[in-house]
Amino acid sequence: xxxxxxxxxxxxxxxxxxxxxxxxxxxxxxxxxxxxxxxxxxxxxxxxxxxxxxxxxxxxxxxxxxxxxxxxxxxxxxxxxxxxxxxxxxxxxxxxxxxxxxxxxxxxxxxxxxxxxxx
Amino acid sequence: xxxxxxxxxxxxxxxxxxxxxxxxxxxxxxxxxxxxxxxxxxxxxxxxxxxxxxxxxxxxxxxxxxxxxxxxxxxxxxxxxxxxxxxxxxxxxxxxxxxxxxxxxxxxxxxxxx
Numbered sequence: 001x002x003x004x005x006x007x008x009x010x011x012x013x014x015x016x017x018x019x020x021x022x023x024x025x026x027x028x029x030x031x032x033x034x035x036x037x038x039x040x041x042x043x044x045x046x047x048x049x050x051x052x053x054x055x056x057x058x059x060x061x062x063x064x065x066x067x068x069x070x071x072x073x074x075x076x077x078x079x080x081x082x083x084x085x086x087x088x089x090x091x092x093x094x095x096x097x098x099x100x101x102x103x104x105x106x107x108x109x110x111x112x113x114x115x116x117x118x119x
Numbered sequence: 120x121x122x123x124x125x126x127x128x129x130x131x132x133x134x135x136x137x138x139x140x141x142x143x144x145x146x147x148x149x150x151x152x153x154x155x156x157x158x159x160x161x162x163x164x165x166x167x168x169x170x171x172x173x174x175x176x177x178x179x180x181x182x183x184x185x186x187x188x189x190x191x192x193x194x195x196x197x198x199x200x201x202x203x204x205x206x207x208x209x210x211x212x213x214x215x216x217x218x219x220x221x222x223x224x225x226x227x228x229x230x231x232x233x
Contacts, residue, residue, distance in 0.1 A: 035221070045210060045224035091162065106152050106175070107222060109162040 003027065004092050004110035012116050013082045020067070021077040021113045023092030029053075033095040034075040035107065036066065040088040048090075051075060082117045089114050121145045123213050123225035131231045137199040140228045142211030143192055151194045152212040152222060153179075153186055162210075168194065169216075201232045 005024045013019040025034065036048040051059045051066045059066040067076040079086055093107040124143045132138055144151050152167040155178075166176035171188040179186065183202070188194045198205055208229050212222040 037224070042226075043208060043229070044226045045212075047221055047223060050221055093162075106154075106164040106167050107162075111161050 006110035125225035142194040144213030148213035
């Protein structure tokens with residue numbers, strides 16, 4: 001089963017409008033972290049926002065906010081006032097705590113959502 | 120502005136050749152990750168290190184891939200011999216420590232094996 005599911009292969013939005021990119025996750029752990037990264041056409045992976053599983057408030061970073069609904073296991077990214085430069089692939093990722101025989105864990109990524117912003 | 124650097128940015132090679140990719144983590148970061156991105160598989164972990172010691176390399180094909188950290192400022196990923204199915208973008212990421220969540224990615228090495 002997929003740990004991170006991004007159901008929207010592509011999304012289209014007009015400049016200055018808000019857009020929500022969906023992400024659901026699957027974990028049985030109580031402590032975990034959720035991340036969003038942006039990958040523009042240049043290929044780099046840019047960290048956008050982080051939400052810890054115990055954080056009571058939704059994370060916000062400028063125009064980015066994370067709509068965290070723990071009971072539903074969803075961590076949607078909301079981009080307000082879209083700009084042309086927001087056109088990119090967006091990845092949701094999760095970090096789980098390490099297993100008993102491990103000292104740490106890496107990120108598990110979803111398949112990504114391509115966002116296209118038009119003028 | 121601290122960044123993860125990777126070299127080369129692009130590499131085209133022929134099947135059977137050795138490929139070495141290098142990564143310089145952000146100064147002070149003690150955890151380094153190698154990921155591979157392909158259209159089919161998406162982003163997947165190959166290996167990661169903490170304080171230069173390998174913690175997990177279960178994502179790497181052991182017969183041809185090797186990852187090392189000769190020192191705290193250099194991580195290498197080597198493929199020998201390379202095969203066309205190794206064509207992908209290879210990302211290095213670093214983090215301050217396992218207890219710190221955010222991983223910062225380098226620009227990636229785009230590898231094409233002909």
